[in-house]
Amino acid sequence: MSTLDVVPVSLAEIARIAGVGRAAVSNWRRRHDSFPTRIGGTDVSPQFSLAEVEQWLRNNGKLRNIGGKELLWPRFELLGSRNESGLAVAEAARRMRSSRARISHPELSAQARELVTEAAKLGRAEGPRDTFEFLLQRWLETHVRQLSTTPPPLAALMTRIALTVRLGPQDDGLTLLDPACGTGHLAAAAAQEYEGPRFELLACERDPALAALASARLEFVADDRHIRTRIVTADALREDPFTGAKADVALCNPPFNERDWGYEELATDQRWTHGLPPRTEPELAWVQHLLSHLKPGGVAVVVLPPAVASRKAGRRIRGSLLRTGVLRAVVSLPPGSAQPHSVSLQLWILRAAADGPAAPPPSQDALLVDATGFARPGTREPSPDWDTLGSFVLTALAALDHPDKEPPESAVRVPLLDLLDDEVDVTPGRYTASASEPSPKELAKKWSEFGSLLTDLADQAQHLSVLDVETGTQQTTTTVGDLVKAGALTLRAGQQPAEKTAPVSGNAVPLLTVADLLLDGAPSGLLVTGSGHAVAEEGDVVVAGVIRAFRAWVHEGPPVALGPQLYALRVDPEKLDAHFLAGCLRAPANGRQAGTHASSSSRVDIRRLQVLQLPLERQAVYAETFRRIRAFEALVARAENAGSGLVSDMSDRLAAGGLTT
Known part of the structure; x- marks a missing residue:
């Protein structure tokens, strides 16, 4: 019996295979006695044989333009183990590129090897890169709770920031480092964004499945242009495989809040030039690791949780990063920019001191950018408006090395003397709030607009309040x-x-x-x-x-x-x-x-x-009154929002001692 015969699929997977909604599959199941019989699951979440489902769909003309990838993926899921299915996808990608490639992961089971062979054959027929990207995306979706990935728009923005802020020669190629590369989102984005001559990638990942998938992904990217890649499976903090290597750009989305990061065995490590990271501050260990690999003028852009900007345990290291001019900017991102989606993550932009006569003088400030307001309106889940967010952040960073250029609203240049206090808090919202307060002129305009709303509201209330609304009259x-x-x-x-x-x-x-x-x-x-x-x-x-x-x-x-x-x-x-x-x-x-x-x-x-039940001419009278009620409702909502805003603005102003009369 082939492994295909025992592959279970859910109603949702059948819908995806057939390219229809789940409701359509439920309808087929009710209307057609020939629909396959349930082989497992529950009444609410039944499962069916993939082989029987495929045959039924073909017999009933329900398979039209769906390729073999949809039929292939449930079999990868059946492997069960996250690592084995991930390694199998990566192995399939290698075999798609070259049928002579040897199995590089001998620990794969016989079932996984059979699947690799079938996937490679399908990939060569339907397009190796598209097939691999499909399998990789399904693998990521299946194990989303166990993985933390960098969304492509964020990866692209981080690359643009690094290329904009870095100093030094720009015409001799680019060396990129990512010491916690996951499945290669940052490296792939950098390869796409960078248009220079030479591109070298140094990447590291301690999870073997993720490292294998990243390697497979970057091999496809390297096909488009000349890219030299080296991806190593290792824990970059404990056993740095690139000791002594220097990079122009470092991008990283490191693991957060890990206590077991090597505090004891790395206590005397030479990378801690800004101080030994406390056990509770692994993110600051990653920051210093990145800095140890930067060339003069090189830039590191790293994703960090917001607590790193203010936790008491890390204030000495934050102070050193500021005093030496290494920490150049902090950007607070909108919730939903990356996992965990409910948190407003931050981008820290760090730059190694440049050398040569063109090097800028030591900085006396840091740029703090609050971009938390760039969430996309009308979405059920937090989601940034990436176009406007990216434009705003890059515009703000354009003022980084130009003291005469004023940063946009919600971005502020803060002197180091103001930052180097007892807390050394570099949270942007703490400093941009006062900068975004309305001026006296803007506040007066808000009061005027609120007054106009109240006038309109009173006019509508006057009209509606005098209507003769009878009660108790029976209407048809x-x-x-x-x-x-x-x-x-x-x-x-x-x-x-x-x-x-x-x-x-x-x-x-x-x-x-x-x-x-x-x-x-x-x-x-x-x-x-x-x-x-x-x-x-x-x-x-x-x-x-x-x-x-x-x-x-x-x-x-x-x-x-x-x-x-x-x-x-x-x-x-x-x-x-x-x-x-x-x-x-x-x-x-x-x-x-x-x-x-x-x-x-x-x-x-x-x-x-x-x-x-009214004649058409009588309906018109009612229609006009209904319109007035809708207008009254809208005015009430607008007045409530405007009034709440004025209460907030006035309270902040008064609490800051702004009363002059």
Whole structure:
């Protein structure tokens, strides 16, 4: 029996193989008696035989443009061990490049070796690099909880920073060091960003599987251009394989908060020129390791947790880094820039003293940059807006060696005398907060805008408060379901797309979900049109059919695709006014009576929502009042936000002794 016969796959994996959503697979399972029988798992998370699934998909025309990679990956997962599957992917990459390559990891099992052979054959047929990148990405996704990787946009930004800040000759090539390279994200980004003549990479990784994958990845990069690479499996702090080697640039995303980093055996190490790192400060050991390998004028850019900037145990080393002019800048990144995603990580930019007549004088300050505000709006999870973030950071660093150039807002040049106090805290937010406070002129403008909001709010309140709203009068109503049957409107339900987000290509439209409504109402994804997905056009009424986010509004602007539990209602303008319909539907009592059960997570039966039965001319009167209520609601929200901002600004100003009268 082939190993393929015993490979289990979940509904989600079947959906990925067939290129459809999981709901479609569940539908196939219900409708087709011939669908493969469950071989394991649970009723909620069943598992099926990959061989039987593949045969069923082929027999029913469900496999169209899906390559063999999707069918291959579940078998790598079946190897079980993270290390063995990682080594197998790396070994497959070597065999894809050369069928004569010998097995470099003899510890691989017979099953893994068989898989390596099949993967190599598939890679040579479908493209070695694409196949390897696919397998590597799936491996990283499968073991994401056990690994800490550097996202490509952050790796690219770190490379650009280093190339911008480094001093010395620029025309004799580049030597790059990464002593904790993982799967090679930083090295790959540097190879792509650097366009000079010679590129040499020195990398180290203590995890054998990660080192093997990094080596395989960089071999593909080296195919595009002449790159000399040396990747070693070793613990760079305990057994530095590059002793004496010097680099123009060092990039590193080291492991955080590791107590067992070699404190005892490395107590007298010559790399600690700024002081022996305390046992609780392994990150400062990595910083000094990087500095020991820099050429004069060379730059190190390292990702660090924010606590390293302020912990008491590390203040002496931070002080030495500042006094010697080595620590040139600290950048606070937005949450979500890298793992752990909930933390605002920092980039430390360190530069070895340059030599020669063109070397700048010793610095008397450090540049502190607070970029935490560059999170991407409209996303459920923290995610930076990499384009604007990168532009801001590079603009700020352009002022690094130019005292006459003013850094942008949220970046400040802090004199060393102010930093070298009892704490030696280099957290950017501590120094940029005062720089970002509004000036008296800006504060006066905010008060004026707040006053205008209150005036508009009072005008709307005056109009609404005098309306003669009768109570207890029985009005005739109908339901959305009846209006659909009568042809007064059409109802379309949103659905889950096949993929979470679509690539930005083709006819893509924003994808709005209930989670987006709970965040800030801005779409967070994209969907390629043409798949029959429900799309709200301008003038359609959109309804959120779940109690916790229940609302209805008339869509304005470009088309937007709708996710699950969102509905688009398109009215016949000769029978219904869209604003009248939206106003009737969004009444809280309407949502409660149409809810499936009394909880915040209950769904709303859209067809049961009530609508007043009124002639079209009478609907227009109601529609105008509904518009005023919406405007009043928006003004209340804006006034609340503006008022909160003024309270914060005024409190800070007064607490700093800013009262002059």
